[in-house]
Amino acid sequence: MTVAESVNATKVRYAAADALALLDGIDTLIATKGKKVETFDLKDARPDDDELLARLMGPTGNLRAPAARIGRTLVVGFNEEVYARVLK
Template sequence: MTELFAGATTVVAAKGKKVTVIQMNKDENAAELLEANALGPTGNLRAPTIRIGKRWLIGFNEDEYGKAIS
């Protein structure tokens, strides 16, 4: 899965009100954080998932989407 996010600098994964921000180049355990937060219970990528430049938003959190599009 890390190949999909190879060019990403930041991945913001939301599960309900919980938001996890993963700094792909800085977090030593980025691959594990990505797998734990980006995949749903069926093993598929959570929806919605969008890429804005080098930033990815996974799952839905109104505040994070507001920050990303403003």
């Protein structure tokens, strides 16, 4: 496994169950939408599936793009500052 893996959500479709499965082995979820950034600590207090799906899924019912697994962190959505921080 590489340090950083990405999923092209425009080409690979992920339904709700598939999106939740991406969280296996993930300690931190960072969900971004524009300048709004939400960080979830999944190893200590995992939110319920509905709350996670609200951050993972886009309006079309598929995984939001871009989505990248970086180590034990999953970043969903694009925010330049977040990517700069997690890719250091």
